Amino acid sequence: MNAVCKAHFQSLSYSRKLVVNRMKREPTRFGRILSFNNQVLLLPSSHTSFSKLIVPSSATTHSLHVLADEDRYDISSTEIRRVIKSHFGGYQEGFTCVTVNCPSCNTLSSTNKEASNDLGKLHINLRTGYSFCTRCFLSGPWSSLASYMKALGASKLKSEKTKICPPGITQHLSQYTPTASTAEANEMRQLWNSAQPIHSLSEETLVPFLDKLRLGDLSMDTLEKVGAKINLNLEQLILPCLTTKDAPFHSIKIITPNRNQSETIEPDSGPELDEYYRVEEKNIPKQHPWLLGYHLAKNKDEVIVTATAADTLTALDCLAVPAVCLPSGISNLPLATMAFLESFRKITLWLGHGVQGADCARAFARKLGEKRCRLIRSSEETPSALQCRMKGKNVAQVLKTALPMTHKSVTTFSSLRKDVYAEITQSSTVAGVRWRRFPVLSDLLKGHRRGELTVFTGPTGAGKTTFLSEYSLDLCMQDVRTLWGSFEIRNVRLAKMMLQQFSGLMLESETREMFNVVADEFEKLPMYFLAFHGQQDVTSVLEAMSHAVYVHDISHIVIDNLQFMMGTSSSEHSSMDRYYRQDQIIGSFRRFATDNNVHVTLVIHPRKEAMDELSASSIFGGAKASQEADNVLILQDKRTNDPTCRRKYLEVAKNRYAGDLGVMPLEFHKESLSFAPRNKRTASTKVAAAAAANNNNKVNQFTSSSLQSGRGRAQ
Template sequence: VDGGNLVQPLDHGNVQNGRLFFLQQQTHLITMKASVKRSTKNKVDTMMNGYSGSSDEEAASDSPKTVVHTVWNQSIPINQMSLPKLTRLRQLLSLRHIQDSTFAKYNVRATANGDGLIFPRYTDRVERVGVRQLKPSGLKIFRLTENRNQPGIIEETIPDSSTYVGFFGYHLVKSVDVETVLLFNEADALSVHQAAGKVALAVHDQYGPFQNQLLSLLTELIHVIIWPPPEKYNRGKLLAKSLTSTNCHLISPASCKNMRAADALALPGKGRQLITGVIKACERVEEKSLSTFDKLKELTKEYYYGYGSVSGICKWSRFSALNNYLKGFRLGELTLIGGGSACGKKTFLAEYALDICCQNVPTLWCCLELPVGRLTATLVEQFSKDAFFEENTNQRSFDYWYEEISRLPMYFAKFDKVGFTKLKDIVEVIDRLAASKEVQHIVIDDVTALQEWTLAKNGYDLNLIFSDLRRLAQNRNCHITGSMLLSKFQNSKENNNADTLQQNAVNMQAMKEADNVLVICTKKLAQDITDVEHENFLQIWKTRRGGDLVLSNYIEMNFNRMTKCYTLTVGDRALPEGTWRLCILPLVLVVVISIVVNQLYVPLPDRFAEREKMQVIETVARVLYMYPGKWLELFSTKWQLCWTRLVLNSLAWLCSYAYRSTEPQNVHIHTIMLDDVAARVYIPDKVDTDAAIVYIHGGGFVLLNVDSYDLITRHLAKLTNMITVSIEYRLAPEHKFPAAIDDCERAIVYFLRHAHKLYSINSDKVVLVGDSAGGNLAAVVTQRLRNKRIRPVLKVSFLIYPVVQFVDFMTPSYQMAYRLYGRTALPDPESIVRWMLVYLGLDVEHVPKVLRSDHVDPIRQLQLLQAVQHDQLPPEFLDPSYYKKPPPKLNNTESSEAMHQVQSYLLDWQVSPLLQQDMSDLPKALVLTCEFDPLRDEGYFYVHRLRQAGVNASWIHYNTGFHAMLNIHNEVPLGRQAIQDVATFIRHNLS
């Protein structure tokens, strides 16, 4: 033993021509550290005595590349290691949950003597060089130590860490891979690949700069996700910054809950989901000064819908006209109320602040110029809308209103020295008040009374004042409102003096920094200069996040001298009272009707039977039950079901009533019980045969009943002159599967055995007709009777657009339903699966999973799809305009207990009769299908399987027909023709 490394004696028989050759089985024992390699070589030279020095060939044989290939060629599969050592290595390296198949994909092997694992690194891909030419460029070896007191592992790197070459798992990278995960540990890479199925690479985890050669390999990847261990997060950030890829993401310790991938995979029951969720939660690595739409979504959403957003924290009550322009009172903004001298700025400012304070907005008055007593007196009058005179001896009214206004969250800060108050003093008051009270509105009675304004020398100093005020509003999350002298811009040459230029500069700075600028403009009513009568108008010069500006005399300000209150009314652009209603109402009606028609119009396919008429009927049906049903689905499936039943049964009853009131009735109807199952019997006046029809209605197992199909069964009995029996089977969810099948079976068996006693019917001439879901029940009952060898048997089974399989939801007819009429009230794949799950008593939350075929594992699906091979369909069914051949199903089947229950139900032949293995000895059958029906193809598959089993099966198809066209045959001639064809087929086969 030399330095902890075992050196085996050499076989002198392998010394030829004075040169030393290592045996292949011994080469892997040499430690690849440079110092140990030289030490081992010196000891071997000493042992040989007869050889000293080294040749060029020996130097070449000791190169890192040669050593890597030699060690790799002598490695063995991991299944040839001793189980105790392999188990110990798995525990120490966090590989307990890694499957052997994952090891095989990453080419993990064992050392020749079986005491360690070898993790290869590559710089080539399999898709470039092929499997045979693929060779590792580096190795990482983990060996078990032989210290029994403190067992552990020794890590060896070939070549050493200073010349780190390649990545572990890089050979699996393909040009089509969208995402690649980079990790700093081989166990983490194996865990991510096994859990998420993504290509995972293990990169160099030692500190130091990354080599340019390795970075060039990473820049070829499309989407890079870096998942460093929590303790090496800075190393991951360094790698992310080193990559020039614009699509690089990083997983933070918070996102992975301070866990490595190997630790996450070890969590029982939720490791895979946790790893997948962590990868999805990765964050894009970008410069801090750059942002994308993804990052700005919440900030943008907050702008519109957050607290105090565009609509503000409150609205104006006294000045409701401002709501149309300013939209609301928002925090973090600066509002300036300006105007000329003696125009009433401060009076309006007082009522403006009072209106906001009455909305429970804490307000702070900063009285820089206005005496506090005068201000409170004005506020009391404006609040009470009453005048208080000195000669008025009754002070009860004043006391009452003063007590009321004192309850408002309004505070006053008085500053004695006018023109010497700094903005800093106001901030100190706000800070002292914030310790006990929250201030959201700060009112400054005169901005020009600030000391900063007095000392301002130019426009730049004025700009700083407004900037400081706006910054104060944003930092303290409050709204600052101030008054100041603002007047119209003077552009005439005669007014081009120093005062005018200074006022224009003030206006410009105010317009630049303020968020909202309201200006009171005065208009004299007479030309006489001595006339003091005038009108005030409020103009809106600026609103940063509001609506339109008002730069003309549009908003009129009416001042009440008694109460000192303003009223804002519409000015010059106002229409005469009541005129706007005559103009707006027709326009609103036209807009509303246009929007409704545009939203409701969903075009039907061009070849749709009676397209114009059905466009109206489908729209009415969609408004009556589809849209309300979708809305009620948000609350409960039970509510949706009740509403849909009510609407459909009511419409069916109305259609039947209209038919009975216009057509002569030559059919007698009564109700009987067939082995405790209710049934309705239709007996025509002219019965000319001893045959009978048993009819099973449709409705998705949950919706319709015998009354809903009264129109069809009544008409069918008249056309065939045969006694027709309609079975009232129990519906779900009140009676779940297989209650409906049991009812139909008991009723049919009872009728077959007692028909001759009841109505002198020949039991060998009974026809079974099933419509839609009733077609499913008819097929299942027919197969049940065949299995039980019940006699007498049914003569003919007639299936009208039946639902017979729940395996493949990507057939051409289903794809056509998705693409051509998915938004209509016609039966769609989602509703078909939903009502079937309700019928089976399963959770409707599985509908999306069933539509994706997640309830069928790929292996079993290959067997089941033999019954629904798309190539068996007629060529016209495979229209490329809507049909695309589905890709092979990946192994992403959910393995939960709930999905196993869904699979066991939906793949049962009593639910999917198309999956019945033995279809022989069934009665003669006819299947009716329609072009615009999701169930079209499975009806054809059922006929194909019957014919393969030797059953006489016929198929009739309507190229312009649609599902449920028989139910509205009074409106659709093709529906009447279909019922006539059904009657003709039945009479022909029973003649």
Template sequence: MYKLFHIYFFLLFQLDSGANIDEKAVSHKKLEQFDTSKTVNSAAIEQFLTEKNIKFLEGNCCYQVYCPKLKIHKKPVKTTSSDLFINKITGHFVCFKCGKTGDWSHLVDNILIFHQMKKKVNKECFSEIDAVKKWNQVDSHVETIWAQAEHLEKLTADVKQNILEDFELDQLTFETLKSFEVRFIISKNSLVFPFFNLEGNVTSIKILRCRKGLDENDEMKTTLKESIIPSHQPLGLFGWNLVNDIKEIVLTSTEKDAMAIKQATNQVALTLPKGPSILPQEVLPSFERFSKIVVWFSDDINSWEAAKLFSRKLNHKRCFIIRPSLKSPVPYQALVEELSLRSILKDSKRIHKESIKNFSDLRSEVYAEFTQIERVTGVKWQRYKTLNTILKGHRRGELTVVTGATGSGKTTFISDYSLDLAMQGVNTLWGSFEINNIRLLKMMITQFSQRNFSKNLQDFDVWADKFEELPLYFMTFHGQQKIPEVLDTMAHAVYVHDISHVIVDNLQFMVGMSSDNPGDRFLQHDKVVAGFRRFATQRNCHVTLVIHPRKEKEGEPLTTASIFGSAKPTQEADNIMLLQDKRVMTVTGKKYVQITKNRYDGDLGVIPLNYDKGSMSYVVKEVKLPSDQSVDSDIEN
């Protein structure tokens, strides 16, 4: 299984630095961990509900039942305050009656408790299960800022006009902003966008702050900076306050686009707190009432891939997609160009799930390959910019194989390489089978901050808060594991957290090494590689796979043929990286990464590496301490 780690391995740095620690400090700073549920399936859920005589209604994403406390033995017909929704893929549940949410195992335990009771008693659901949470609990931080924000109707005409200009919303009316219950904080020149839960409570907010100042040419420059509260797992939907008995909605990337659609067509449009980055399973019950969902995201490749992923998650049978183009730009731009948003919505295309397609099904994607070259190449590295020159970018659906001699720094490089992408919003799942997660996280936060915390403990909490915002998740497997369990966990993470990059370090821990027959070992090795290849393709997720090399003669550089096993890994891989370490050959030798395969466009090359021990990184640059004057801290002061 995998866990999401709250980054409090502060103790680890104190131990390394030799600091004196009392027991109270240890208990306060110990690592906090959050378990996820075991992987389940729809057949198991249906079987259990049937055995317990619980009638259920199968929806698009969830099963709908009555709260077990009510002991109502009939099938729900519509959404009520007594409904309980169970995710068809993971078993995750939300109960409106009890206001609780949790994993399938918690729900099973609760149902069994109530079924063992012979009489109805005044017993609270999940009272004996501590792991469940309140689904409708509102963050006090959100409540404070939301209460401080002004209603738009209270603002003067001059302030209103400045808002539309400063925040690049001049095509929208204030009536539109008011209908979405947008508020404003005058003292901080910040717009506040609310995200509502099913009960209409504001559970998350997005703050967009406008700062003005002179640039290097002494010209006035306007900068917009946004922050989301809470930064970790924000929930809710922008525009939900406008939903009533409608059956069709539009899902957009930004709040600006949602408001543009509502203003131009009077059709309700919704936006998630993190846009196309993640569709939390906790939000899925909100979409059950809709018979048609149009997904209209931005025109970059990541948004397009997210649109297809979200459509599958929401049930492709009711989803339609609009791929922005010159004739059909994103909603707000269409409003600027005075195009008919109604016509664009009518031209939305249904998602095809068939195994066989024709050119017309793929025409828009082929067109994008020619017109949006920079965008279709994938996410660009910021720390390892030379990788962009060779590989062009990081793309979904590919398999990258990395190899290097023992002790050459494979894990260190892959940690840095994946961190670079996570810092740009790539949802990443780590499977570290050789190094435990605490040690891996210690290295990653050091690479992230470019600081040796053993000597700078006073800076740890500031950087840990920033690091915690990254979309990083970690499997809790360690040592040798069975490949089906690993693939099931990866699939679960892709569904729940919309993972787009998985790192497996390393392959040898999934291959049984006890066989006396080398042929059997190679066959098993090939099956594991094929499993990861299928996963990358079918789940549209990039998999980075670390494989140890064969034993080569000392001093000889690695080649593609050095990768352990048969030719299967090199055939299946889209990209191959060899970590060469010439320090073992000459006194003045250096490390470098050699790209020996690049299926995207064939470019090959070498990337020199210079390791900095203090930052545990191959990327050495000045990184400033994060400012305490973040948007939300400013507002509270």
């Protein structure tokens, strides 16, 4: 990673402390007594500050979104190679990593020194410097590995004079541990111990159970090879994620019949998605890097990568090529998981899940190296492996239809044919994720799609940032992984605004316990922040965005706003120079959105003109902004006869996908900082309003109803 990304990211785990500090300084509006967990808490009056009531907790909440300063290091891939070579004496070049003998493994066993053996190797990612050993699971950021190499170099200099022991790498890097709680670890152990091995069950017992999972055609041999167990009482097929045949496992996948009869499928989502809702798959722990089936594929040159355990079992049963299952499905591809896939020269991505799965497969191929990746496009003719078998198709023949990830600048209609058919038959899925808080906007734009550039403008002080905060939060609550870059408003204030929109509560008048409930749920969202403020160089911003897309699989980026990347004005630059510079920046964001298949929302201020109503030509600069954009959204703020009252609405001035133009009336609700219509408010706001009338049950209602109903699955 180049010398621009240090401290470019921060998560809510850091921001929430600053939000609390800001709330302490702001007076609240109500004074009352609230009973919480059988304890009487005095809520502050209008003259009492939070600092007298809130006692900071000593517990530290672990967040998956934390990217600490030591995780980001100013170093390029060339420098990584140079440093590794100078300290380790050489390295093995890979597709995404450089590989060296793991110092920790090699001190335990001399057999790990074989260069051809992938086990006992430390993989250093060339983009981030993150290191991971696929045998002892030693891992850490580049800064930790650099400190080890520095200590190793110092010990070599001292050893020339006196004999001293070299430093241990475990003093700097630590063993990878999944984010599993004690309850998850106990649950995994209990489920595994209570389950029965496959060989102990008769065929009369096994086949009816597998039929419930749509796996009735699986052979006993395949289930035994993966080390499966069955719990007949709980109707669970338990699959361990092994790195070697005899090694202990650190995670399990559980397949059970889907008992949720209320689960519905989108009408245009495609028939190949139907089977994914017939069974449920669960990970314990929820977040981990291990691949199901890896122990059967580790010494092979080719592997099939699937998104579900059922597809992996089907591929193993039907094909000679080994198959593995991604730990998080199509959600994301962790850096540690990429280390396990480093040894394969040919990777076939067969993720299923229709259009969404194809988009994720392309993103994963860019991370893994497009030259070694092939793609099976999910469609009615070539659905998932499980669907192929259930429809009587020859799975081996479908595998032959995998196409290489060819040059992105050259294509033919033959390669576009299936995408065109998907555009016709799966219109709602191709249209993207619909906004739940803004149904009128969904009707106009049809949805939020990857690979597009949206230009957003509006008068100063009209509420552009406030609206975009809720606009992006709506999508993020549907698992659209979002990166926010606000150069005008600091992340603390932005996070506070999002918390209020997320909860529908005026947090200044709430207790610390209520804030913790809201913040804990908000931390679960895939929301990330760029730690920029004020004037920034566009190259630094683009490199930080590229890092986030690579590491966190970001699919939506909000940049507020473009003027902060144009530099300060000086006598050396004419107005034409500023326009040309703006056109260059817009072109860079357009290419970034297309090349990385992410949606970029770019805020551009309008010209300072005395206009009652803005149009696409009101955007500051030349015509390139409106030409390059797929969507142009204008927040109109019209004056009325009453100077204290203004009429606001969102105008869709350009819509390249559907062509529909129109307006969406907006009504601002100050208590929740929301522009969503009152009759279309999210469940979180409704429950929060009900909870405000019943203080004794506020926290319980918010936790059980508000946040769970507010979250949803992306279409």
